[in-house]
Amino acid sequence: MSGMAMPPTNAQLAQIYWIFAGGAIVIATIVNIGDKLIHRQRIAAASKSEPNPARPKNALIKVWAAITALTRELSQATIHAPIPKYPQLNLPPLGRILLIGTNISLLLSIAFWKFNLKSWRTWEDIAVRCGHMTLTQLPLVFLMAGKRNIVGALTGTSYERLNWIHRWVARCMFITASCHMGFFLKSWGRYHYIRKKFELDIISRQGLGAWCVLLWIILSTFAPIRNIRYEFFVVQHVISYIGFTTIVMIHVPKDMKQWVWVPVGIYLTDRVVRTLYLVYNNISLFHKRKADAAAGLFCCRATFTALPDRATLVSIPKPTFKWKPGQHVFLHCPSITPLQSHPFTITTLPSDNKLEFVIRAHQGGTRRLFRHANESLPPVASKAVLVDGPYGRMRALEQFDTVVLVAGSTGATFTMPLLRDLVRRSCEGKIAARKVKFVWVVKNKGQVEWFAKGLKEAVEAVTGLQEGLVVEASVYITCDTTLTMDREGGSNASSISSAGASIEKPVLCGGDRCCCTDTVQEDEKAGTSTSSTSLPVPRNTCTCGMPGFDPANEVVTSIQAALSLPESVNIKTGRPALRALINKELEQARGEAAVVVCGPVGLKGVVRREVTGLCDERAVCKGSGADGVYLHVEGFGW
Structure with missing residues (x-):
């Protein structure tokens, strides 16, 4: 008997879980370091005027690029399964499903390992182990929740991209907590002892209380509830987690309290670091040279x-x-x-x-x-x-040969500074990018004014250059009876108008529809567009808030003149044919390309599906020789 190996204890099994979790973080860190090295290599090649600096040159980088392309294609793939009442409801990307599915499978495999679920003798042992696995996940929940996130710093991932992991790990923790309580109840139920157990045992009541608080935390994190009043959600979420942690601290035995103290330390460290940054960035005492004399205590x-x-x-x-x-x-x-x-x-x-x-x-x-x-x-x-x-963190765009920036409405607040930065770097010669395609979809003409100056400066900065960055910009104006401009008047009214007119809704041009919602495709010649529908296109394609608005007549010219936009900025009515537009840029790329999108959920979903589909068609990761595509989908909302 002395020669037989002892089975691992629950504490050792918890450590095994963290070997896998820590291994995933290490792999992501290695990938981040590899991306930074590739960035340096490409910028160095561009500074030496080497041809196609964004294209893999040696065997090692080609293997890295193939593995990266395969991982991207699998992780970004989505299953489009819309529900009629909720057309924007789609399943998460495959990468997220696989990651969370792997985590749940690992947890349940460890929790039930070596146990006979049909034997009542093992039920309480299973409950105890499930309790260990629940506590094991608590540090990971807090690691993924902080704004000043050490995991994000190591992996090059922004905190909001880790937040969904924070939510789903908490949900996995709720599953193991339910197993922990459920198997105890199942064991006690054999003797009709559940009610008496809660009456006599304070530890059992503490466990039930912790489970109820965790249930509320999980329910309140779902988007429909979370978005009702976000400020209230944040306050109650913090209070709920403090309450949950306190109850768990009292509930667990002394030899397991370290699993609670570690998350507390992680949370306090994040708050202290954030507070130090906040004080330093906002108090005039630390910035006497920059602070305005009238600023007082706060320098901003x-x-x-x-x-x-x-x-x-x-x-x-x-x-x-x-x-x-x-x-x-x-x-x-x-x-x-x-x-x-x-x-x-x-x-x-x-x-x-x-x-x-x-x-x-x-x-x-x-x-x-x-x-x-x-x-x-x-x-x-x-x-x-x-x-x-x-x-916020993302890969530097100057390392890619071709960059496609897609924005919807205020999503341009994200893509416009990226465009301007690429132009600035091009003028300084610190860039591997050869071309930028800027696509902005707006609901009405007034939104164009938000970034008209920045767009004009970016386009004109590279106009006429023999070598350097090529910038193509297109603005798509879509409108219908619910998306038109100038409904509320006052100072909110647009300063751009045709004959000073202000109307309540667009003039319909197709019987019962506005053609500004049609999908249009770009011709090879700049400034022209063709409708992708087989319906006849009337003379006045759509009013878009202005009588007689036609992309082929002088009204477009008047808009460009009012905003001082160059003629090379294409203004179109309708929605962009994103698949054809992105495919055209990828076909002309001379190295790895990047597609960045920010905007409403529907726009992000379309771009994600189109990029994934195009990568599959072009067989990027299957030895076709096609270059890879980096996709960055920026969050829009909470």
């Missing part, structure tokens, strides 16, 4: 300007920190939105020496900001604000 002061289509431009001069294009901050204005802090994408570059945000008014704090800007024309005295950030 903002002005608010009303823009067309219920948008607000928030401008903060002399920022106290650096950031990268595409990053965001949490903005808090105590005098306008007390006790509220919302994430907004930075639309400027560090070289502009100012922070700017374009914020569309919806409900709550964003509506208050717009109301303040609308009632303060012209802009009055600035307001003190607190800035928490910057946050």
Whole structure:
């Protein structure tokens, strides 16, 4: 008997789980390091004027590219299964399903290993082990929740991209917690002892209380509940987790309390680091040279300007920190939105020496900001604000041969600084990119004014250059009876109009529909478009808020003139044929390409499916020789 190997204890099995979890983090860290090395290699090749710097040259990089392409295709693939009442409801990408499925399978395999589920003698042992596996996941839940995230720093992943892992690991923890309680109840039920057990045993009551709090946490994290009132969700979520952790700390035996203290330490560390950054970035004492003399205690002061289509431009001069294009901050204005802090994408570059945000008014704090800007024309005295950030990570786009930027409405707050940064780097000669395709889909003509100046400067900066970055920009205006401009009048009305007209709805041009919702495809010649439908296209394709709006007549020219947009910026009515547009750019790429999308859920889903489908058709990872495609889908909302 002494020579027989002892089975692993529950504590050892918990360590086995963390070997797998830690191994996944290590692999992601290695991939991040490899991506950074490839970035350096490509930029160095571009600085030496080597041909096609974004194309793999040696065998090792080709193998890396093939593995990366295969992983991307599998992880980004989606199953489109729309429900009639919820057309935007789709299954998550395959990569997320596989990752969470693997985690659940691993947990349940460890929890039930070596146990006979049919034998009542093992039920309480199973319950105890499931309790161990529940506690084992608690540190991972907190690791994935922090804004200043060490896992994100190692893997090059932004906190909001780890947040879904945070939610799903918590749901997996609820499954094992339910097994923990369920098998105890099943064992006690054999003797009709459940009620008496809860009456006599305080530990059992503590466990039931912890399970109920965890159930509420899980239910409240689903989007329909979470989005009802986000500020309330955040407060109750923190309070609920504090309550859950406290009950668990009391419930578990002494030799397992380290599994609770570690998450507490992770949470406190994140809060302390965030607080230090917040204090340093916002208190004038640390930035006497940059702080305005009238700034007082807080060195960040903002002005608010009303823009067309219920948008607000928030401008903060002399920022106290650096950031990268595409990053965001949490903005808090105590005098306008007390006790509220919302994430907004930075639309400027560090070289502009100012922070700017374009914020569309919806409900709550964003509506208050717009109301303040609308009632303060012209802009009055600035307001003190607190800035928490910057946050957000993505692969550097200057390393790709071709970059396709797709934005819907305020999604341009993310893609516009990326475009401007690529143009800036091209002028400095620090770029491997050869071409950028900028696509912006807006609901009405007023939204074009938000970034007309930045778009004009970006296009003109590379116009006429014999060598360097090529920039193609297209703006698609879509409208129907619910998406038209100029419905509310006042300062929200667009400054662009035809004969000063303002209408309630677009003039229908196809009987009962507006042709601005048709899909149009770009011709080889710039500035032209063709409808993808077989229906006859009338002379006036769509009003889009202006009588007589026709993409082929002088009205488009008048819009470009009003916004000082170059003629090379194509303004079209309708929706872009994304598959044909992206495929064209990928076919012409001379190396790895990047597709970046930010906007509504529907737009992101379409781009994700089209890019995945095109990679499969082009057999990127199957030895066809086609170059890989990096896809970045930026979150839009909470």
